[in-house]
Amino acid sequence: MDGRRCPRAGENTVTAQAEHERAVVDAVPTGLHIAGDWRPAASGDVFEVEDPSVARPLRTVADAGTDDALDALTAAHEAQESWAARPPRERGEILRRSYELIHERIDDLALLMTLEMGKPLAEARGEVAYAAEFFRWFAEEAVRIDGGYATSPDGKDRLLVMRRPVGPALLITPWNFPLAMGTRKIGPAVAAGCTMVVKPAEQTPLSMLALAGIMAEAGLPGGVLNVVTSSRPGEVVEPLLRDGRLRKLSFTGSTAVGRLLIAQSAEQVLRVSLELGGNxxxxxxxxxxxxxxxxxxxxxxxxxxxxxxxxxxxxxxxxxxxxxxxxxxxxxxxxxxxxxxxxxxxxxxxxxxxxxxxxxxxxxxxxxxxxxxxxxxxxxxxxxxxxxxxxxxxxxxxxxxxxxxxxxxxxxxxxxxxxxxxxxxxxxxxxxxxxxxxxxxxxxxxxxxxxxxxxxxxxxxxxxxxxPAAPFGGVKQSGLGREGGRAGIEEFLETRYLAMPAS
Known part of the structure; x- marks a missing residue:
């Protein structure tokens, strides 16, 4: 005998599974996604993402600070005008291609979600499919943004109503549905013509980073979707809310944090939609x-x-x-x-x-x-x-x-x-x-x-x-606004009225 131990029954299977898990995790970019590029945090800082099933680190990702967040907003601001000018069909087709790519990779995305969040694989697969449906739904809504034309009651004027994107939006997503809560916000923003800065929860950033890669592959231009991962949410969020270039906040999380964000959003009178706590x-x-x-x-x-x-x-x-x-x-x-x-x-x-x-x-x-x-x-x-x-x-x-x-x-x-x-x-x-x-x-x-x-x-x-086809949201301290359904895209649109004489 040469001294090498023969593997026991099942050992090869366990090793193969562990190697597959590692490969899926390692395939995810771990930098910040800003202006179409992947880059480290300016400080070089990183933080650990934990596997809650074994209470051990799974991966490290870039830990953004204030400068990184403002760079992401600059990218979104600079991309806003050209992105809003893209034809609605083109925006919808990018969402449709993203939907298809998500389904092609449903197994790996589900495994990634299970590893960083803990839910069973069958349930993770269900969330990935649910998340993809928001892209399919809003791909179809992109071409249905409407307006209006009317004669004034006295007949002297023509009243023209148009819809336009709100502008750069900050989307803050929770850890419990790391993919679906992202697509539920990103889908209508893309369809409406808004650029974005996304701040995923520090416990589960990998699913969002994987999604950013998929959307870039689907043809989303650089600067439209910027992802900033951070273990210091206050340090990256508050400066964005106080910056006049940001026009919209969408947040899913606790009521306590929602109250704070409302107060911080008041300075720039931001459009705010919040999905908060429940009982x-x-x-x-x-x-x-x-x-x-x-x-x-x-x-x-x-x-x-x-x-x-x-x-x-x-x-x-x-x-x-x-x-x-x-x-x-x-x-x-x-x-x-x-x-x-x-x-x-x-x-x-x-x-x-x-x-x-x-x-x-x-x-x-x-x-x-x-x-x-x-x-x-x-x-x-x-x-x-x-x-x-x-x-x-x-x-x-x-x-x-x-x-x-x-x-x-x-x-x-x-x-x-x-x-x-x-x-x-x-x-x-x-x-x-x-x-x-x-x-x-x-x-x-x-x-x-x-x-x-x-x-x-x-x-x-x-x-x-x-x-995805229904308006999701609550009353009282459970939030403001609705996500999903026809109401979902309304949160990312402004109404503009043009008056002109009849002759």
């Missing part, structure tokens, strides 16, 4: 189809490991069906497989970081201390990463913090109610109003309750409401 109620009436309601609750709660602003945060179930509903829900969630998202059969990946898992643990601990009972879960799950077991709680007190804060994790608190008025009052007792879910087989009740819910979106007998 979604999930109402199950006594006449609901329980099997459908449980499946909808799993979708609404466990999508993205519960780390979604649309996640069902409070489950209100009629007292007559609450015991059976919670039994079925606990059985379903307790059987879900927790693990690294790249592993076969895994349904629940890790939370994004230790702070995220710590918050979930704190909220669960407070509820248990106040008398709630865990039917399943209630503690971290084993593993090297930031795992938390799917959890169903009952007897949750009305003043438990988890009923008033976004949990952002795989925890479903169930509260029984006795009548419709009680359920609606509880559902509306929050400063947030992003989405609500309602399960009932009674059509009149469905409309009656839906009209009373103070929320921007409603899932009626449906656990997922997101659709």
């Amino acid at each position: 979604a109620p999930f109402i199950v009436c006594e006449d609901a189809d329980l099997e459908a309601a449980v499946e909808g609750a799993v979708q609404a709660k466990m999508r993205n490991i519960g780390e979604a602003c649309t996640a069902a945060n409070r489950l209100y179930v009629h007292e007559s069906v609450a015991p059976e509903f919670t039994r079925r829900l606990a059985e379903r969630m307790g059987a879900m497989v927790v693990g690294r998202g790249t592993e076969p059969g895994v349904e629940v990946g890790p939370l994004i970081d230790e702070d995220g898992r710590g918050k979930v643990g704190r909220l669960v601990g407070q509820a248990l201390d106040a008398g709630a009972k865990a039917l399943t879960g209630g503690e971290p799950a084993p593993g090297d990463g930031y795992f938390y077991a799917p959890t169903v709680l009952v007897d949750v007190p009305a003043d438990a913090p988890m009923l008033h804060e976004e949990i952002f994790g795989p925890v479903a608190p169930v509260v029984a109610f006795s009548d419709e008025d009680e359920a609606v009052a509880a559902a509306n007792a929050t400063p947030y109003g992003l989405v609500s879910y309602l399960y009932t087989e009674n059509l009149r009740r469905a409309f009656r309750i839906s009209e009373r819910l103070d929320t921007g979106m409603i899932g009626l007998n449906k656990g997922v409401v997101s659709n």
Whole structure:
């Protein structure tokens, strides 16, 4: 024998998977994307992107500072006039080609997302497909930007209404949907003729960097899309908001940060659209189809490991069906497989970081201390990463913090109610109003309750409401404006009125 060890069964497969993962990560540019070029941060600084399933560094990327951000805005500003003059069809075709390239690379993009964010591969593939749909939708909207022509009431003038791009926009995207939240903003901006500076979340910048490369390949001119990665968001964002060349802000994230950005945007009176926090109620009436309601609750709660602003945060179930509903829900969630998202059969990946898992643990601990009972879960799950077991709680007190804060994790608190008025009052007792879910087989009740819910979106007998063709957004402290649907492109357009004499 020559002393070399023969590989054990399965070892080659594991090594091949690790090599493939490394190759996908290494293929992503890690510099700043400014004026069509990839470059390091002016300071030379970098920061680490972590794999939350193993709590270890995945890759380092450029860590931008103020000068880099202003360079990106300069590039966007200089490209704005020529980009706005491009024919709408041409802008739409670039989006269409980007859509096709995303689908060609769906497997690698999904793997990249799983590695930097944690969601299981099947769910990551779903997000990539969903993200691509925003490009297809807005490719078609680019050629439908309209205006108007009318005669004034006195007949003396002609009134001409035109639409024009708002101008350079700052797009700030969150970590939980690193590709879809980018395309939902970039798609309408490109279609409308706006240039952009994109600041992705520091936890998940790789998906956005990969997208920038795809769009350049699809023919997007340099300077139209500029990507600035940074671990110091305040240092790069505030100077942009106070610079008169910027005309638009679109942000998805927490309400607390949204308030700060509104204040900073006031100096230049920027157009602002914000998709902020949620505290979604999930109402199950006594006449609901329980099997459908449980499946909808799993979708609404466990999508993205519960780390979604649309996640069902409070489950209100009629007292007559609450015991059976919670039994079925606990059985379903307790059987879900927790693990690294790249592993076969895994349904629940890790939370994004230790702070995220710590918050979930704190909220669960407070509820248990106040008398709630865990039917399943209630503690971290084993593993090297930031795992938390799917959890169903009952007897949750009305003043438990988890009923008033976004949990952002795989925890479903169930509260029984006795009548419709009680359920609606509880559902509306929050400063947030992003989405609500309602399960009932009674059509009149469905409309009656839906009209009373103070929320921007409603899932009626449906656990997922997101659709690129629909206007996504909330009321109250859940945000301003809408993304997706016909309303999405309106956020990036100004209306110009031209008056001229009839003769």
